[in-house]
Amino acid sequence: MTKPEGELTWRDLEIGSIVTEAGNASQYQTGDWRSERPIFDNNKCIKCGLCYIFCPEGCIGQNAEGYFDADLFYCKGCGICARECWPKAISMVPEEE
Amino acid sequence: MAKRVGIEVSLAIAEAAKLARADVVAAYPITPQTHIVEHLAKLVADGEMDTQYIPVESEHSAMSACLGASAAGARTFTATAGQGLELMHEVMYVASSMQLPVVMTVVNRALSAPLSVWGDHSDVMAVRDTGWIQIFAENGQETVDNVLCAFRIGEDRRVLLPVMIHLDGFYLSHVIEPVLFPEQSQVDKFIPPYQHPMPLHPDRPVTMGAFGPPIIYAETKKAQEVNLEASKEVILQCWDEFGKTFKRYYSPVESYHSEKAKVLLLTMGSFGETAMTAIDKMRGEGREVGLIRLRLWRPFPFKEIRQAVKNAEALIVLDRALSFGGPGGPVCSEIKAALYGEDKKPKVIGFVGGLGGRDITPAGFEEIINRGIEISQKGSENEFEIFGVRE
Amino acid sequence: MENYSVYVPRLVTKRENFAPGHRACIGCGEALAVRLACKALGQKTIIVTATGCIEIISSQLPYTSWRVPWIHTLFENTAAVASGIESGLKILMKKGRIAQQEITVVAMAGDGGTSDIGIQALSGALERGHNFLYLCFDNEAYMNTGIQRSSATPFGASTTTSPAGKVSIGQVTWKKNMPAIAAAHNIPYVATACPSYPIDLMAKVEKGAATPGPAYVHILSVCPTGWRCATDLTIRIGRLAVETGIFPLYEVENGKYRLNFDFPKLRPVTDYMKLQGRFRHLSEDVINKIQQRVSAEYAELKEKASEGKG
Numbered sequence: 120m121t122k123p124e125g126e127l128t129w130r131d132l133e134i135g136s137i138v139t140e141a142g143n144a145s146q147y148q149t150g151d152w153r154s155e156r157p158i159f160d161n162n163k164c165i166k167c168g169l170c171y172i173f174c175p176e177g178c179i180g181q182n183a184e185g186y187f188d189a190d191l192f193y194c195k196g197c198g199i200c201a202r203e204c205w206p207k208a209i210s211m212v213p214e215e216e
Numbered sequence: 217m218a219k220r221v222g223i224e225v226s227l228a229i230a231e232a233a234k235l236a237r238a239d240v241v242a243a244y245p246i247t248p249q250t251h252i253v254e255h256l257a258k259l260v261a262d263g264e265m266d267t268q269y270i271p272v273e274s275e276h277s278a279m280s281a282c283l284g285a286s287a288a289g290a291r292t293f294t295a296t297a298g299q300g301l302e303l304m305h306e307v308m309y310v311a312s313s314m315q316l317p318v319v320m321t322v323v324n325r326a327l328s329a330p331l332s333v334w335g336d337h338s339d340v341m342a343v344r345d346t347g348w349i350q351i352f353a354e355n356g357q358e359t360v361d362n363v364l365c366a367f368r369i370g371e372d373r374r375v376l377l378p379v380m381i382h383l384d385g386f387y388l389s390h391v392i393e394p395v396l397f398p399e400q401s402q403v404d405k406f407i408p409p410y411q412h413p414m415p416l417h418p419d420r421p422v423t424m425g426a427f428g429p430p431i432i433y434a435e436t437k438k439a440q441e442v443n444l445e446a447s448k449e450v451i452l453q454c455w456d457e458f459g460k461t462f463k464r465y466y467s468p469v470e471s472y473h474s475e476k477a478k479v480l481l482l483t484m485g486s487f488g489e490t491a492m493t494a495i496d497k498m499r500g501e502g503r504e505v506g507l508i509r510l511r512l513w514r515p516f517p518f519k520e521i522r523q524a525v526k527n528a529e530a531l532i533v534l535d536r537a538l539s540f541g542g543p544g545g546p547v548c549s550e551i552k553a554a555l556y557g558e559d560k561k562p563k564v565i566g567f568v569g570g571l572g573g574r575d576i577t578p579a580g581f582e583e584i585i586n587r588g589i590e591i592s593q594k595g596s597e598n599e600f601e602i603f604g605v606r607e
Numbered sequence: 608m609e610n611y612s613v614y615v616p617r618l619v620t621k622r623e624n625f626a627p628g629h630r631a632c633i634g635c636g637e638a639l640a641v642r643l644a645c646k647a648l649g650q651k652t653i654i655v656t657a658t659g660c661i662e663i664i665s666s667q668l669p670y671t672s673w674r675v676p677w678i679h680t681l682f683e684n685t686a687a688v689a690s691g692i693e694s695g696l697k698i699l700m701k702k703g704r705i706a707q708q709e710i711t712v713v714a715m716a717g718d719g720g721t722s723d724i725g726i727q728a729l730s731g732a733l734e735r736g737h738n739f740l741y742l743c744f745d746n747e748a749y750m751n752t753g754i755q756r757s758s759a760t761p762f763g764a765s766t767t768t769s770p771a772g773k774v775s776i777g778q779v780t781w782k783k784n785m786p787a788i789a790a791a792h793n794i795p796y797v798a799t800a801c802p803s804y805p806i807d808l809m810a811k812v813e814k815g816a817a818t819p820g821p822a823y824v825h826i827l828s829v830c831p832t833g834w835r836c837a838t839d840l841t842i843r844i845g846r847l848a849v850e851t852g853i854f855p856l857y858e859v860e861n862g863k864y865r866l867n868f869d870f871p872k873l874r875p876v877t878d879y880m881k882l883q884g885r886f887r888h889l890s891e892d893v894i895n896k897i898q899q900r901v902s903a904e905y906a907e908l909k910e911k912a913s914e915g916k917g
Contacts (some may be wrong), residue, residue, distance in 0.1 A: 121669050124431045129438040134376055135315035136436045137414055138423035142626035142674040144665070149628060168617075172805045173842050175631060175639040177623045193627040197634035197831075198839030211839075239698045242691060266702065268694035272687060273731030280684035280728065284655065284691025287678055290699055292691075310680045409704070416653045416676040416692060418710060423671035425679035432668045 121146060149176065153196035155211040161186045163208035170200035170209060218396045218462075225356040225388055226251030228395045229295065229321050232363040234265045235403040238319075239290035239410075242270040242281035246300040247333040248385040249323040253295060275300035279307035279318070286316035287424055289415035291367065294318065297385060298325030298332075301339040305346070311378040312347030313440055314425055317370030317410070318378040321363060324485065324536075325385045326572040334573020335385030337485065337536035340513070341546045347440060349379040349447055350513040354488045356393035359383050361464055364403060369454045371410045375447045382513070384486040386573065398462060406461060448515045468517035469524045470509040473499060477506030479592075480528045480562065481585055484510045484547060487534065487570060494581035505585055510547065518554050525555070528562040532588035534603075536570045544568060544600030563592045569603035580604065618806060620646050629672040631664040634838025636829035636845060637744045638664065640802040641715070644742055644826075647809035648816055650675055651709060653696075655689045657716035657725060658682035660751045661744060683724040686732035686741060689714040693737045711740060711816040718745040718759035722785045733792040733821045740815040740822045743785060746830035754833040758783040761853075762900070763893050764885045766833070771888040781900065789823035790859045796822035797859040803829075803845030807856060807867060814858075827854045835884025847879040852905035857912065864911040876901055 121143045122131060133139055157170075166185045178193035179200060189200065201209040223231070229252050233241065241260075243253040259265035268285075272278045278294050286292045296304060301322055311318050325339055326332040340350070349369060353359040359381060366379035383389055398406075414422045428436050448468070459465040472492055474480055483491050488509040498505045508524050508531075510517075525531050535545020543549050548566035555561040565588045570576050576584075584603055591601075624645035631638035641661055648654075653676045656662045662679045665672040680688055693712045699705045714732075716725055721743040729741060748766045749755040756769035756778050765777035790797045796818040800808040808826065815822035827848055829841040836844060848854035852873040857866045876898045880886040889897075 124429070124669055127432060127435060127669060129435040129442070132436060132439050134413065135313065135424065136426065136428070136439075136668060138426050138666070138669055138671040139414065140671070141421040141423070142672060144628035144667075144670040144672040145626045147628035147630075147670055149630065152633060172619065172643075173639065173802075175635045175642065175841070176627045176629070177625065177642050178627045190627070195633040197841070198837075199634060199841055202839040203842050239702070240691065240694050242694075266698070268698040270690055270694050270735065272690070273727060273734075276684060277687035277690070277728050277731055280680065280687035281691035281694070283680050284678070284688035284693075285695035286691075287688075288653070288692045288695030288699065289705070290695035292695075306681060307684065314680070416678055417705065418651050418653070418676060421650075421674055421676045423666055423673050423677045426666035426668045426671055427663060427679070428668050436668075 148192055150192045150194055153194060153214055155196040155198060155213055156191060156194060157189050157200050157209050158212055159186065159188050160208045160210070163206045165206050169203050173199050173203050175199065218398050220394050220396050222392055222394050223356070224251060224390060224392050225359055225383065226390065227255045228356050228360050229363055230255035230259060231397060232360045233293045234259050235397065235400060236364060236367045236407055237291065238267055238293040240268045240270065240282070240285035240292045241294060242272050242278045242285065243294050244272050244275045244278045244296070244300060246275070246297050248325060248389050249295045249297040249300070251389070252321060252323070275303040276307060279304040279311065282318040283307065283311055283314070283316050286318050287314070287412070287416050289410065289412045289417070291371070291410040292318045293320070295321040295323065297323040298327055298339045301343055302327065305343060308343055308346040308348060308378070313436065315376040316378060317376055319363065319366040319370055320378070321359070321381045321383065323385045323389045324382055332572040333385070335387055336571045336573065338538070340382055341537040341539070344514070344546065347377070347444060348514060349377055349444070349451065350382060351379065352382045352484045352511050352513060354486050354509065355388065356391070356395045357464065359388070360395055360397070361458065361462070362466070364407060365454050365458055368407045369447065369451050372450050373413065375443070375450050377444060377447055382485065388486045402461065406458070444515050448517070451512065466511060467520070468512035469520040470511055471524050472507040472509070474506030474508055474524060476504065478504040478529045479585060479589055480506050480508050480525055480531045481581065482508040482510060482531060482533045482547070482551065484513065485536065487536070487576060490576065490578055491581045493578040494585070497578065498582060498585065516550060516554070521551065521554050522558060525562055526558070526560055530565060530589060530592035531562040532565045532567065532585060534584060535566065535568045538568050538571070548600065565591045566600035567603045568600055574604060576604065619809065622646070624648070624650065624674045625665070626672045626674055628670070629664045630667065631660070632832045634831040634841045636802055636841045637661060637746055639841070640744055640808065640826045640828045643802055643805050643808050644812045645675065647812035648675070648711060648713060652711045652713055653692055655685050655692065655712070655714045657685040657720035659717040659720050660746070661715055661717070663751055682720055684728050685714045685716045685720060685725055686729040689739045690732045690735065690737045693739050712738070713816070714739060714741045716743060718743060718747060719749045719757040722758045722783045730792065733789060733794050733823070736820050738820055740812070740824070742812070743823070743825045744828045745825060746828045746833060748833050750830050750833045759785065762897060763889050765888060766885070776889060776893050786823065786825045786859070793862065794821040794823060795819070795861055798824045799827070799854065799856050800824055801827040801845040801849060801854060801856065803842045803849065804856060804868070811858065833885070836882050840882055844879065844882055847874065847882070850874045851876045851879045852901050853879055855905060855908055857908060864908070866909060866912040869909070873902070873905060
């Protein structure tokens with residue numbers, strides 16, 4: 120795990136401030152930006168994967184049965200998946216406290 | 217055995233880059249640097265130098281291509297002057313902060329306007345704070361030696377910083393001098409192959425040049441400052457090793473008859489050799505004068521400067537650049553800053569001269585020293601004086 | 608029904624070389640385009656990115672979204688840095704200091720970094736013939752700094768430095784034709800793409816990467832923040848840009864033009880423009896003027912494609 124930025128001293132930095140842990144941004148939560156989240160209806164899903172390919176976050180994955188779901192740790196709730204799902208298997212619902 | 221060759225200094229620099237086996241050269245022509253890059257191109261064209269030569273479309277791209285090549289793990293060399301150095305300006309900060317050890321010779325040139333292709337140090341002073349190691353050479357041999365040293369210093373794992381070797385435009389770059397070139401085998405031994413510890417390569421994906429929010433930026437700068445300061449030790453070791461191997465010795469501050477001199481003159485660059493002639497003459501007349509030549513400009517050699525001037529009564533500093541609206545020449549400002557806290561220190565008197573290729577003869581140096589002594593005794597209304605300017 | 612390439616997960620690699628946790632705005636078309644491009648490029652890749660949205664959202668110290676080697680230095684020098692990397696790899700392989708292998712060097716920049724401040728370095732690198740792929744992610748303004756106009760901003764768009772006002776329609780200049788400028792360098796491969804057509808985009812990126820010598824792919828990247836549209840319309844608006852003829856998808860291979868998607872009848876430009884706040888102020892007259900220009904340019908492109916020439 121990368122040390123949080125507020126705890127890094129100058130001595131902790133790699134030469135030239137290189138980041139050596141590839142893709143460590145995946146530790147960073149963007150899901151809390153969301154005001155709506157996608158709900159996937161597997162009865163309507165035809166497993167085409169358009170939601171997966173069109174997700175700007177790359178946070179939609181396919182499970183063992185071939186259905187899709189969004190990783191809410193990252194999902195910012197843009198609604199592209201719901202808009203592009205032509206069998207209308209995805210709907211956006213408001214995030215509530 | 218080393219060979220002594222009569223050669224134009226610019227060509228000698230290219231030969232030094234060849235001896236150092238530079239992997240990539242990216243360069244854009246500008247007077248008075250052109251002979252360096254022409255000769256490099258010729259060496260590559262003749263198959264004498266195994267190098268990727270990138271004939272870029274600007275100095276900005278020259279330095280940028282050097283960044284890329286260095287980040288990929290290649291030994292990288294370029295050369296520029298005056299306006300070219302200014303166009304590189306922002307890229308130079310990146311080279312140092314990303315620790316990419318590019319080596320560059322800067323053939324010092326005045327800045328426009330009016331356009332001037334002739335030498336002074338305006339270009340250097342504008343890149344003073346870019347975080348590069350900066351070394352001044354006074355003659356052809358010093359230039360060649362320090363280009364070789366630059367690769368070894370910059371690429372040292374403890375350093376990994378870009379290095380500039382400064383030489384005066386025309387007065388040094390275009391003169392033919394006898395230069396001793398070491399054997400290739402000696403150079404190969406002296407400069408081990410460059411190995412960036414984490415180069416750009418798919419085997420180990422790293423991120424270089426991530427951006428720094430306020431919570432971390434200061435830490436990156438502290439690390440950079442500590443690193444540049446610490447490079448001095450490596451520079452001294454390199455010069456020491458160079459002396460042992462090649463019997464030519466360099467130090468951050470070089471003194472000439474300064475030990476018991478009451479009055480010292482301080483110069484940077486090729487003026488040092490002319491000033492020596494003046495010093496010799498004046499000493500012959502019984503005057504207690506000496507010369508200090510500042511070789512290492514960054515990291516600034518505080519300790520050595522204080523040591524070198526502590527017994528003098530007056531220190532006359534000759535700058536070849538103007539800090540407009542400021543306290544005079546940039547070198548003089550720094551010397552004053554370095555000495556301010558000392559109990560025992562000489563009076564520091566600033567001159568600016570040699571602007572835009574204006575020559576200063578030995579007689580001129582005598583005049584500067586005499587006027588400096590006068591100011592040190594009687595004082596002056598001016599912060600500094602421009603030498604030789606027509607009123 | 609649109610002719611989708613269905614069952615896409617079977618067609619593309621699951622590996623994400625552009626990791627989630629990036630900080631792009633909600634519904635960012637550019638982040639999607641980068642994600643897709645990275646899928647197409649694979650891991651034997653070194654990426655150079657210009658200052659701009661992509662850089663800022665993917666690399667905040669001490670984090671990185673990149674799972675391939677990546678470097679950012681400045682704004683206008685991306686193609687020059689790529690030149691250096693390509694030359695460095697070439698000589699290191701020749702000298703046996705690193706193993707001989709195919710490594711794709713990719714430069715990425717926005718429209719400002721490409722068609723404005725970076726055009727000199729790009730032109731130089733294309734002319735010198737370096738073996739690299741340049742991807743321009745065109746969101747039609749300086750979005751990272753707050754929606755200022757660039758030379759790629761379309762006629763009539765309101766931005767913060769070409770605002771619509773009582774006496775101004777917004778941007779009063781026509782979009783600079785950057786793919787044509789790239790093609791004028793006689794490089795072997797130039798293409799346009801849009802993430803609304805993901806399989807096409809990935810194919811073009813792959814083709815560009817495999818091209819010996821310079822390749823240029825210009826990718827329209829819908830920006831909900833700057834275009835003032837709903838975040839879920841990113842894909843739809845990109846598709847409409849293509850279907851209206853505003854942003855045709857084509858390739859120029861060794862000087863030969865090929866239109867990848869042709870439509871017997873183009874949709875009216877208003878279908879595209881009415882979904883975006885940046886065009887909301889435009890009068891019918893101005894829209895007609897835009898329509899005429901789009902139709903004429905599309906006809907010109909079709910002509911080039913039918914003649915198979917440059």
